[in-house]
Amino acid sequence: MDVRTVIWILSMGITAGTPLLLASVGEILSEKSGVLNLGIEGLMLMGAITGFMVSFLTGNKWIALLVVMAVSTILGLIISFILITLRANQIATGIAFTIFCTGLSAIVGKSYIGIVVNNTFKKINFEVLNGFPLAELLLNHDILVYIAFFLAIAAWFLMYKTKTGLHLRAAGDSPATLDSLGVNVVFQRYLFTTVGSVFAGISGAYLSLAYSPSWIEGMAAGRGWLTIALVNFALWNPLYAIAGAYLYGIFYALSFRLEAMGVAVPSYFLRMLPYIFPIIILIISKLKNKRNYAPKYLSLPYIREAK
Amino acid sequence: MIKIKKRRTAQTSTAILVGIISVVTSILLSCLILEMLGYQPLKIFTKIFAKTYFRWDGILENLVTLVPISLCALSVLVPAKAGFWNIGIDGQFYMGAIAATGVALAFPGLPAAVMIPLMLIAAIVLAGLVGYICIIPRVKWGINEILVTILFNSIIIYFVRYLVYDAWADPKTVAAQTPEIAKAARLPILISDSRLHVGFIFAVLIVLGINYILNNSIFGYELRLSGDNPKGADYAGIDSKKYAYLSMVLGAALAGIAGMLEVSGIVYRLQPTISSNYGFSAFVIAWVARLSPIAVLFVGYLFSGLLVAGFKMQIMGLPSSIVGMLKGSVLLFVLAGEILVYYKIKWVKNEKKNIDNINRENICKEVNKNKLTLKSYNKSIKGKYIDGC
Numbered sequence: 001m002d003v004r005t006v007i008w009i010l011s012m013g014i015t016a017g018t019p020l021l022l023a024s025v026g027e028i029l030s031e032k033s034g035v036l037n038l039g040i041e042g043l044m045l046m047g048a049i050t051g052f053m054v055s056f057l058t059g060n061k062w063i064a065l066l067v068v069m070a071v072s073t074i075l076g077l078i079i080s081f082i083l084i085t086l087r088a089n090q091i092a093t094g095i096a097f098t099i100f101c102t103g104l105s106a107i108v109g110k111s112y113i114g115i116v117v118n119n120t121f122k123k124i125n126f127e128v129l130n131g132f133p134l135a136e137l138l139l140n141h142d143i144l145v146y147i148a149f150f151l152a153i154a155a156w157f158l159m160y161k162t163k164t165g166l167h168l169r170a171a172g173d174s175p176a177t178l179d180s181l182g183v184n185v186v187f188q189r190y191l192f193t194t195v196g197s198v199f200a201g202i203s204g205a206y207l208s209l210a211y212s213p214s215w216i217e218g219m220a221a222g223r224g225w226l227t228i229a230l231v232n233f234a235l236w237n238p239l240y241a242i243a244g245a246y247l248y249g250i251f252y253a254l255s256f257r258l259e260a261m262g263v264a265v266p267s268y269f270l271r272m273l274p275y276i277f278p279i280i281i282l283i284i285s286k287l288k289n290k291r292n293y294a295p296k297y298l299s300l301p302y303i304r305e306a307k
Numbered sequence: 308m309i310k311i312k313k314r315r316t317a318q319t320s321t322a323i324l325v326g327i328i329s330v331v332t333s334i335l336l337s338c339l340i341l342e343m344l345g346y347q348p349l350k351i352f353t354k355i356f357a358k359t360y361f362r363w364d365g366i367l368e369n370l371v372t373l374v375p376i377s378l379c380a381l382s383v384l385v386p387a388k389a390g391f392w393n394i395g396i397d398g399q400f401y402m403g404a405i406a407a408t409g410v411a412l413a414f415p416g417l418p419a420a421v422m423i424p425l426m427l428i429a430a431i432v433l434a435g436l437v438g439y440i441c442i443i444p445r446v447k448w449g450i451n452e453i454l455v456t457i458l459f460n461s462i463i464i465y466f467v468r469y470l471v472y473d474a475w476a477d478p479k480t481v482a483a484q485t486p487e488i489a490k491a492a493r494l495p496i497l498i499s500d501s502r503l504h505v506g507f508i509f510a511v512l513i514v515l516g517i518n519y520i521l522n523n524s525i526f527g528y529e530l531r532l533s534g535d536n537p538k539g540a541d542y543a544g545i546d547s548k549k550y551a552y553l554s555m556v557l558g559a560a561l562a563g564i565a566g567m568l569e570v571s572g573i574v575y576r577l578q579p580t581i582s583s584n585y586g587f588s589a590f591v592i593a594w595v596a597r598l599s600p601i602a603v604l605f606v607g608y609l610f611s612g613l614l615v616a617g618f619k620m621q622i623m624g625l626p627s628s629i630v631g632m633l634k635g636s637v638l639l640f641v642l643a644g645e646i647l648v649y650y651k652i653k654w655v656k657n658e659k660k661n662i663d664n665i666n667r668e669n670i671c672k673e674v675n676k677n678k679l680t681l682k683s684y685n686k687s688i689k690g691k692y693i694d695g696c
Binding site for chain 1: 344459469590
C-alpha cells in the first residue's frame with residue numbers, strides 16, 4: 001500500500017464515519033438523560049428523505065438542512081411524548097418508530113428514486129494543498145464533516161463542563177436527586193431526546209445530501225443500529241464517539257478497498273465485516289472495562305411517587 | 308391535575324379496546340397521508356383490502372402468509388417471555404431456509420419421508436445455532452442482545468447473497484436464486500388451486516404447543532419467572548442462564564422452521580427476497596398480541612392480510628410501503644395506549660384537595676394505630692371533620 005491508498009482509506013473513513021458520529025452524539029445526549037431512543041434508524045431515514053426532497057424543491061441545501069431539523073424536532077417530540085409522558089416500553093417503542101418511519105420515508109420518497117440533485121454538500125477543494133498528504137486528508141471534506149466534529153466536542157463540553165450538562169447527566173443517573181433540587185426531570189428528558197433526534201435527522205440528511213447524493217429506500221442501511229452499538233463502546237462519552245465513529249469508517253473503507261485490491265475472499269464476506277466488527281469491539285471493550293458506564297436509570301421512566 | 312395510579316394487574320378489556328382503537332386510528336392516519344400525497348386511499352382500502360379479507364382466495368392467501376409470520380412472532384415471543392429481545396428473526400429465518408435448501412440440493416435422491424424431516428432438523432439446528440451465538444455475549448459479558456441479533460441479520464443477508472449469486476447460483480438464469488429443489492422436498496398442497504400447504508397445520512400445532520408449554524409446564528413457568536422476576540427466580544433456585552440460552556435457541560429455531568416451510572412449501576428454492584421484512588412484522592404482531600401465543604394467531608391473521616395487500620399494491624405500482632407504515636403506527640398506538648392498561652388515570656380538581664387527601668390518609672393511619680375513636684381525634688384537631696377510615 002502506498003501513501004495515496006492510505007490517505008484514500010483514512011479520508012473515506014472520516015466521510016463514512018461522519019453520519020455515525022452525528023447520530024451517536026445525539027443518542028449519547030438522549031441516553032445520558034435516561035431515555036433509550038431506538039428510533040435512530042427511522043429518524044435518519046426521515047432526515048434523509050426530507051433533506052433530499054427540500055433540496056430538490058427549493059434548490060438550497062441550507063434550507064433543506066433547516067427543514068430537516070424542524071421535522072426531526074417534531075418527530076423527536078412525538079417519540080418523547082410516548083416514551084416520557086406515556087411511559088411506554090422504550091425498546092419496543094423505538095423499534096415501532098423505526099418501522100413506522102421506514103414505511104413513511106419510502107412512501108414520501110417513492111417519486112424521488114433515481115432523481116439527481118445538484119445542490120448538495122460538496123467537498124471543499126483547496127487546489128494549493130494538493131500534494132501535501134496530511135492537508136489532503138484533513139482539509140478535503142465537505143463542511144458537514146467539520147460541523148459534526150465540532151458538534152461532538154461541543155456536546156462533550158456541554159455534558160461535562162456546564163451546569164446544564166450536570167442536570168442532563170443527573171436526569172439519567174439519579175433523577176430523584178435532580179427532582180429534589182427543583183429541576184424538572186421530565187423537561188430535561190424531553191429536551192435532550194428531542195435534541196438527539198435532531199442530530200439523527202442531520203445525520204440522515206448527510207447521507208442523502210453529501211455521502212451519496214440520492215434517495216434509496218432504506219438508505220440508512222442499519223447505521224441507526226450501529227449507532228446504538230457505537231454509543232455502547234464509546235462508554236457514553238462524545239470524545240470516544242469521535243474516535244469510534246472514524247475507526248468504524250476506516251474499517252468500512254478498508255472492506256471496500258480490500259475488494260478492489262483483489263483479495264481472494266468473495267466480496268459478500270468482506271461486506272459482512274462492518275457488521276461483525278462492532279460485535280467484536282463490544283466484546284473487547286466489555287472484557288477490558290468491567291465497570292458499567294451506562295446511565296443508571298437508562299430506559300426507566302421517572303415517576304415521582306414511586307419509591 | 309391529572310393523577311396517575313398504577314393498577315395491580317393489567318386490564319384485559321382496556322387492552323383489547325386499545326388494540327381496536329389503534330388499528331382504526333392507524334388506518335385513518337395512513338388514509339390521511341395517502342390523500343396528502345395524491346393517491347386515492349378510499350379506492351385502495353375498499354378494493355384491495357376488502358378482497359384480501361372477504362374473498363375465499365384472499366382468505367387462503369392470508370393463511371399462507373400466516374404460516375411464516377405466526378412462527379416468527381413466536382420467535383419474538385418465547386425469548387421475550389424470558390426477558391430477552393430477539394430482533395434477529397430475519398437472519399434466523401434465512402438460516403432455516405439456507406439449511407433446508409442445502410439439504411434438498413445436496414441429497415436430491417432422498418424419498419420425501421426422509422427428506423422433509425431432514426430439512427426440518429437441519430433448519431432447527433442451524434437457526435438454533437445462530438440464536439445460541441447471539442445470546443452468548445449477553446450471558447457471558449452483558450452485551451445487549453438487541454444489537455447482536457440486529458447485526459446478525461445483516462451478516463446473514465450477505466451470506467444468502469453469496470449463496471444465491473455465487474456458490475449455489477442457478478445456472479439456468481441470471482436471477483438471484485438457487486435451482487429448484489426436488490419434488491420429494493416439497494410439502495403437499497392442502498387445498499387444490501391454492502398455495503396453502505401442509506405446513507399450515509404444522510404451524511398451528513406449534514403455536515398451540517408453545518402456548519401449552521408456556522402456560523402449563525414447569526419449563527414454561529420457570530422460563531416466565533426468570534423473565535418477570537429474575538431475582539425471585541434466583542431465590543427459587545432457577546438457573547436463569549439456562550433459560551436465557553434455551554429461550555433464545557427455541558425462538559431462533561422457530562424462525563428457522565418458518566424459513567424451512569417457506570422454502571419447502573412456497574418458493575421451492577432459496578431467494579434473497581423470501582422474507583419480506585417478516586422480522587419486523589413478527590415483532591409488531593408479538594407485541595400487539597401482548598405476548599400471548601393464541602392471540603398471535605388472530606393478530607397474525609389480521610396482519611397477514613395487510614402483507615398480502617402489500618404484495619398486490621406492489622404489483623399494481625401503488626405505494627406498498629403504506630403497509631410497513633401501518634404496522635409501525637399500530638404498534639406505536641398500542642404502546643402509547645399501554646398507560647391506560649397499566650395505570651388508572653384520574654382527573655383531580657385542584658392540588659389543594661389532593662394534599663387534603665394525603666392528610667386524611669395520614670390521619671386515618673394514626674387513628675388506626677393509636678386505636679383512637681374518630682370522635683376523640685376530631686376533637687383534638689379542633690372540629691375538622693373526617694369521614695371514612
